[in-house]
Amino acid sequence: MSDMVHECGVFGAYNVAHAATTCFYGLYALQHRGQEGAGIVTCDTSQFFVVKDSGLVSDIFNKESLTYLKGTNGIGHVRYSTTGGNNKANIQPMYSKTSKGKIAIAHNGNITNAYVLYNQLKEAGALFQSTIDSEVLLHLFATSKKRSPLEAMQDTLSHLEGAFSIVAMGDGYLMAARDPNGFRPLALAKLGKGYVIASETCAFDLLNADYVRDIEPGELIMITDDGVESHRFAEPLKRVSQCIFEHVYFARPDSDIFGLNVHQARKEMGRQLALQSPVDADMVIGIPDSGNSAALGYAEASGLPLEMGIIRNHYVGRTFIQPRQRIRSLGVKVKLNPVKSVIQGKRLVVIDDSLVRGTTSKERVSALRRAGAKEIHLRISSPPVIGPCFYGIDTPSKDQLIAANYSIAAICEYIGADTLAFLSVKNLLRAVQDDPHNRFCTACFDGKYPVKVTHKGKKIFESRKERIQLYGTSNRY
Ligand code: AMP
Numbered sequence: 001m002s003d004m005v006h007e008c009g010v011f012g013a014y015n016v017a018h019a020a021t022t023c024f025y026g027l028y029a030l031q032h033r034g035q036e037g038a039g040i041v042t043c044d045t046s047q048f049f050v051v052k053d054s055g056l057v058s059d060i061f062n063k064e065s066l067t068y069l070k071g072t073n074g075i076g077h078v079r080y081s082t083t084g085g086n087n088k089a090n091i092q093p094m095y096s097k098t099s100k101g102k103i104a105i106a107h108n109g110n111i112t113n114a115y116v117l118y119n120q121l122k123e124a125g126a127l128f129q130s131t132i133d134s135e136v137l138l139h140l141f142a143t144s145k146k147r148s149p150l151e152a153m154q155d156t157l158s159h160l161e162g163a164f165s166i167v168a169m170g171d172g173y174l175m176a177a178r179d180p181n182g183f184r185p186l187a188l189a190k191l192g193k194g195y196v197i198a199s200e201t202c203a204f205d206l207l208n209a210d211y212v213r214d215i216e217p218g219e220l221i222m223i224t225d226d227g228v229e230s231h232r233f234a235e236p237l238k239r240v241s242q243c244i245f246e247h248v249y250f251a252r253p254d255s256d257i258f259g260l261n262v263h264q265a266r267k268e269m270g271r272q273l274a275l276q277s278p279v280d281a282d283m284v285i286g287i288p289d290s291g292n293s294a295a296l297g298y299a300e301a302s303g304l305p306l307e308m309g310i311i312r313n314h315y316v317g318r319t320f321i322q323p324r325q326r327i328r329s330l331g332v333k334v335k336l337n338p339v340k341s342v343i344q345g346k347r348l349v350v351i352d353d354s355l356v357r358g359t360t361s362k363e364r365v366s367a368l369r370r371a372g373a374k375e376i377h378l379r380i381s382s383p384p385v386i387g388p389c390f391y392g393i394d395t396p397s398k399d400q401l402i403a404a405n406y407s408i409a410a411i412c413e414y415i416g417a418d419t420l421a422f423l424s425v426k427n428l429l430r431a432v433q434d435d436p437h438n439r440f441c442t443a444c445f446d447g448k449y450p451v452k453v454t455h456k457g458k459k460i461f462e463s464r465k466e467r468i469q470l471y472g473t474s475n476r477y
Contacts, residue, residue: 007250007394008092008108009033009078010186011203012167014174014223015194019043019074020066022207026196027057027076029203032252033108034080037091041104044071046171048102052077052091072194075169077106080394089130093169098142100149105141105168107134108199109184109392112162112453137166149173150222150231157220157233162451163243163391165215167197174223180234181241181450182217183391183441185257188228195223200255214259217242241441241450245393247432248382249353253293258439260432263293268431269381269423270297270351277421278302279377281347285309287364288336294381295351302349309343309350309368310336336364344372354382355422356395358402358415365416378417383425383445384408390453395444 009030013022023040038060039052049069053060057078077092095104111117114133117140122128126139140159144152149170157164163183168175176197178186189196189209196209204211215221218234242258243250253263273294284304286295289312299306313335348368355361365376384403389395398404402411403422412420423431425445434440443449 007033007080007392009199010106010108010165010167011076011199012169012174012176012197013074013191013194015072015225016191016196017072019071020069022191022196023074023076024057024061024066025206026198026203027078029206030078030199031057033199033250034078037079038077039091039093040069040074040076041093041095041169042069042071042074043169043171046102048095048104050095054088054091073169073174075104075106075167075174087131090132092132092134094130094135094138096138096142100141100147100152101170103138103141103149103168103170105134105137105166107137108165109163109179110390111136111160111164112390112451113160117159153177154220154231154233165199172224175220176215177220177233178215178217180218180237181441183241183243185246185251186215188212188215188221195228200251200257202252202255205254239438242439243391243393244428244432244440244442245389245444249290250393265432266293266353266381267297269428270294271301272427272431273379273381273423274298274301276424276427277379279349279379279419281349281375281377283307283309283346284349284351285343287350287352288312290353291351291381294353298349298351298379304349307342308339309348310338312336336367338368338371340371343368345374347375348373349377349379351379351381354385355380355403356385357400358411362415369416375418377419378415380422382428383422385444387444387447389444390449391441391451393444
């Protein structure tokens with residue numbers, strides 16, 4: 001029943017014609033970061049308007065609800081979580097009235113000391129409405145002894161550990177902050193006379209907003225009618241640890257994150273993989289869509305032709321991202337179909353971005369065999385995932401990570417491939433130009449966790465009995 005904020009997307013708009021529409025398009029572009037629920041809070045002459053619900057952005061918002069969301073400032077959130085999916089109280093943004101005025105907050109990441117803070121706050125009398133670590137933020141802000149919203153937010157953020165990219169809105173301001181390690185991306189752009197903030201730059205492209213810069217690790221920016229002010233809530237670290245898995249899998253290829261385009265980074269991973277683990281084969285095929293960029297790089301570097309060996313049904317969501325296993329395995333079959341006439345009798349290099357549980361790869365390999373592939377050489381454009389992520393990516397626990405429990409030879413046999421190879425950590429870092437090696441977190445691949453995890457990452461806990469369940473499909477306030 002524990003609930004954690006995982007792969008999420010955040011968005012903010014300040015001084016734009018109609019904030020709700022801008023947030024809607026921003027969230028639409030960030031939909032891949034979370035498909036379980038979404039919300040927008042806008043502010044119009046100190047009044048807050050809220051629409052949030054479970055489901056996809058396009059299902060939740062319509063003309064009526066967008067019209068209801070008045071104002072030129074707003075923030076939004078798309079959410080994904082492993083459990084407690086139907087608990088609508090967990091859908092963000094969170095908002096409240098405090099002694100520093102109204103505030104709404106949207107958070108992406110995972111606060112590793114949330115459990116400790118939650119218990120401290122509860123002991124002190126805080127009334128929690130949800131089980132997400134983001135609510136801790138609201139309480140810290142509300143109870144901060146600092147008087148101004150800026151100082152109260154600086155104070156709040158200084159208590160947090162782990163991963164957090166945040167947008168917050170109050171009456172007449174928008175704030176955005178990134179944790180000192182810079183785990184999750186967050187960027188600022190100019191839109192007309194105003195500003196927008198987004199987890200990924202693909203949201204700016206959709207809005208024709210002009211990218212200004214990334215929010216720095218440990219930085220808190222404050223946007224008001226006077227412009228953008230930069231503040232800090234933590235000293236700069238010598239070594240930041242931005243999530244390499246954003247580049248491997250999570251972010252959209254058309255986004256630039258951590259100073260690098262995601263597609264180019266993945267293509268380079270494929271190129272490195274071809275140099276590191278070559279194969280005598282007839283063609284390269286990528287697993288759509290996550291393996292496509294790396295497959296292109298592998299083909300280029302190896303000189304083998306790139307083919308469309310698997311076609312994706314675009315009307316199915318990300319398979320893995322469905323929290324329940326039953327839906328996930330059905331999704332794998334519905335989603336991808338091998339092209340028989342392309343692969344029949346051929347020796348294939350099959351490229352995918354990552355191998356986590358190994359279950360989807362196994363199904364894909366057997367589908368390619370059924371379609372007549374002569375040889376299947378699986379090449380993964382990232383290293384074996386050997387440890388869970390405590391900083392906001394949904395990786396299963398160690399017992400479910402196939403590479404944490406089996407040798408590469410055993411995995412290859414389980415999956416049914418002829419050969420299997422992974423990109424090394426060193427070559428992965430080379431692909432993202434991490435030289436000297438000091439910009440990325442590679443904990444899921446090498447077990448080096450840059451921020452200590454209190455209580456083994458224990459989450460805020462709520463049993464079914466304790467839960468307060470909201471009625472209805474709509475969750476407007
Ligand atoms: P499997 O090895 O069966 O667990 O599946 C790995 C596949 O899931 C890869 O092709 C990735 O594209 C995708 N994947 C990896 N990590 C994640 C994640 N955290 N959330 C959603 N999908 C993921």
